[in-house]
Amino acid sequence: MPSRIAHALPLRWHLVRLVVGTLLPAIAFAAIVVFQLARLERRSVERRAVTSARALAAAFEREMSGSIQTLHALAESEELDRGDLESFRVECERVRRTQSSWKTVLLLSPDGQLLVNTALPVSHSPPPLAEQGSFARILESHRPTVGSLAVGRGAAKQLAFPVRVPVLREGALRYVLTAVITPDALTGVVSSQSSHEEEWTRVLVDPQGRVVARTRDPERFVGRSATSLFLERTRASHEGVFASVSMDGTSTYVAFSRSQPSGWTAAIVTPRWVLDAPVTSSMFAVGGLGFALLLVSASGAWIFSRRLERSISEAATASASLAEGHSPRMAPSSVRELAQLGEALERSGLLLRERERERDAHLASAETARAEAVAATRAKDAFLAMLGHELRNPLAPIVTSLELLRRRGLAQTPEHEVITRQLKHVVRLVDDLLDVSRITRGQMSLHREPLELVSVVARAVEAASPLIEQRRHSLQVDVPPSGLLVLADPDRLTQVVANLLTNAAKYTPPGGHIQLRAHDQEGGIALVVEDNGHGVPQEILSRIFEPFVQGPRSLDRSEGGLGIGLALVRSLVEAHGGHVEARSDGPGRGSVFTVWLPRHALAEKPLTEEERRTPVSPPVEAVPAGPVRVLVVDDNVDAAEALAELLGLSGYEVVVAHDCPGALAQAEAFRPEVAILDIGLPDVDGYGVAERIRERLGAASPVFAALTGFGQAADRARSHAAGFRQHFVKPIDVDELSAFIESLREARSGAA
Structure with missing residues (x-):
């Protein structure tokens, strides 16, 4: 048996595990609390970022609203009503100089023809529209609109976006008045919203996803399309925060808000370390403090355990002495429980020796009782089996004798019916006894x-x-x-x-x-x-x-x-x-x-x-003509004589023997065609008698049938293996026996 000591840990390790197991939940709880607080702080920062993005979007809308109101005022000019476009151009130029964010003012007809452009002389051929989307929307809705960023069609190829208002007269669209604004005009909008608490980048993006204004590196990124993730997230929701990678490759968090009604997006881009720093620093602080506490506590437990280990080792030695039958001895310990353990071991030594004497006596008594019970059970099973078998022997001649009386016409009385009925009951009781015995010994088989x-x-x-x-x-x-x-x-x-x-x-x-x-x-x-x-x-x-x-x-x-x-x-x-x-x-x-x-x-x-019910009999040898000669061998004289007489009344020639020598003598003298052998013969059993008859008669040997009190499948298989053609169980079924012998007669007739 392998020793369990090799797989056991010393006490010091158990104390260390106790300390660690005690402190780890507290440290884990502290880490969870700190983590939750850091998450709350981070969510607060995210909310501030979204609020800042919303404020940036509102500032942009205010800026655009001012331009739209100015354009609306300009659209009410009397020069437009009179169709004096030259005078209207002078008025537009005057208004443009008052709007620092405007680059130029355009007047277009509903069919897209440029009528006035303050940036070009009157005689100059006007270029085509650079941004068509907002123009198409205003034709459809008759409402002011802010267009997307586009590259101008002039020689400078400057970036700009239009702010358009409809000029309506009596409900009909007469002109489209447009103010062209450059991205530089929005620098003040994004810068005025900047915060000095966090390192943030503020961005304005038009409905087409192009960057129009940016506080960081505007000359590098203005006019470029935002990242695909930015476009996907901002088009899926009105506001929100998501993790991304900025256009310059920095890992960031993006808070955004879409302005209304222009559809532009204001975004606040924050490096991830700004939001993750509280969580990271808190977790490092808790982890470092927890590790320090674990180290100090484990070291203390390790030192304290050395004293306990010595006392426990002494207790183990005393216990081993107790197990070997010696008186245990344990030095006094400063630990009260260990001192009590030493005293208990000494008392246990005294009690153990007393209990050993009692145990030996009880074991001897129990072993004797167990042996007697086993012997009684075996004797009972053997008795049931032997009782059933032995009862078959006297029942066999009684059943046969009753059949003789019936065939002689002497059984037509009420008394005979009573005997027959009660005899069948006794046979059934014997069968039940044998079945119980077989089940008890595990010998029951099913077909x-x-x-x-x-x-x-x-x-x-x-x-x-x-x-x-x-x-x-x-x-x-x-x-x-x-x-x-x-x-x-x-x-x-x-x-x-x-x-x-x-x-x-x-x-x-x-x-x-x-x-x-x-x-x-x-x-x-x-x-x-x-x-x-x-x-x-x-x-x-x-x-x-x-x-x-x-x-x-x-x-x-x-x-x-x-x-x-x-x-x-x-x-x-x-x-x-x-x-x-x-x-x-x-x-x-x-x-x-x-x-x-x-x-x-x-x-x-x-x-x-x-x-x-039709028996399938094995093939049998042909029997010569004349009455069938039958040899009955049974040590029960009454059973043998009754069976012989019954077979004689059935027209068979029958001789009887009661042991092996008599069977051999009758076989040589009588030359039987069928031999019915009792398996349980004295001295030499039925198998031995059949073998000796074959040795003496050779090819002239009779057909053998077994007669026994055992009828299990194993018994039938053994008799078949020994050369027996049929296996009869006592008391024998006379009709079954006659059918067997008649099958030999039919085989003989067929051979003839």
Whole structure:
């Protein structure tokens, strides 16, 4: 056995683990609190950034609103009403000089023709419009609009964006008045909103996603398109904050707000370290402090544990001495619990020696009792097996003698019927005893085949009918003629149903009612036997399927039985993969026994009752013409003589022997064609007798049939392997024996 000490940790490590386990939750809690506070601070900064972006968008809208109002005032000029465009151009130039943000003023007709351009002489050919989108919108909506940034069509190719207002007369659009504004004019807008608390970059982006104004490197980025992530996020929401990478490659957080009604976007770009710094610094602070606390606490535990380890090692040594039977000795300890442990070990040493003496005495007594119980159990099993086998020997001549009386015409009396009926009951009790013995020793075997449950029920009803009729019960059978297919041993399953019917008949007063029904249930088949008899007391209901357990019996024990029928039912049903249960409402209220069996849905068509009953005999040798000569060998003289006489009445020539020498002598003199050998002969058993007969007669050896009290599959297999053509179980079935011999006669006739 491997030692567990090699896998155990010293006390100091356990103390360190205790310290770590105690401090880690507190440190983790502190880290969570700090992290949450840092997150709140970060969210506050994000809210301020969004507020700043919203303020920047509002400032831009105010700036544009001022230009729009000025254009509206200019649109009310009387020169436009008179169509004096030259005078209107002079007025526009005057107004332009009052607006520092305007580069030029344009007047366009609804068809896009440039009528006035303050930046060009009158005779100069006007260039085409650089920004068409806002012009198309104002034609459609008749509302002021702010256009997108575009490259001018003049020689300077300067960046600018238009602010357009409609000139309406009597509800109709007469002109479109435009102020052209350069990005430099917005520098004051973005700069006036700057904050000195954080390192932020403020940006204005037009509806097409081009940067129009920027506080950082405007000459580098104005006129360029914003990043794809920026465009995706700002078009998906009106306001918000997201992580991104700026146009110059810096990791940033972007807070944005879209202005209305122009549709421009104001953005506040903040380096990530500005927002992440509080969380990072807090976590480093908590982690460093926690690590320092852990280190100090673990070092203290490590130092303190050395003293404890010495005392515990002494306690371990004392315990080892105690285990070896010596008196434990432990030095005094400054730790109260360890001092108490030392005293307890000394007291335990005294008590242990006393308990060892008591234990030795109890073990000796228990071992003796266990050996006696095992021996008694084995003796009981052996007794049951031997009792069943030995009872077959006297039953065999009795059954044979009754058959002789019947064939001689001497059995036509009520007394003979009583003897026959009671003898069948005794044979059934013996069979039950043998079955219990086989189940106890694990020797029960099943020969399964697909069959309809109704065929089993029919055989069981036939077997139980005499008792049911004797007690004048009414039996109601409700089993479908087909559709309840099971894979089962027909004989054993018949025994189950017959035992349940017999049990119901025994424990139901004369004139009672018994019902037998079967149906589908829970994917299987349920077979129910219900009666209105004595019922089962609740105190034995849970043990009713145990061997030799019986309910209250009358003084005359008219019910009979050994209390093993229901035990056989449970064992046989469970061997078939099913289960059985009993239910009763109490004495005098009847009982219900339910057997559940698995359905055999995929089995091939089952054999009919006639096919199943037809024995499949192995091929036999042809027998010469004349009466069949039969040799009967059995050490039970009565059984041998009765069987010989019965065979003689059937027209066979029969001789009898009771041991091996007699069998050999008769075989040489009589030359039998069939030899029926009792397997359990004294000195030399039936297998040895058959072998010796073959040695002496050679090819003239008879056909051998075994006669024994053992009928298990293993017994039949052994007799078949030894050359026996048939295996008969005592008491022998005379009709089955006659059929076997007649099959030899038919083979002889066919050969002839």
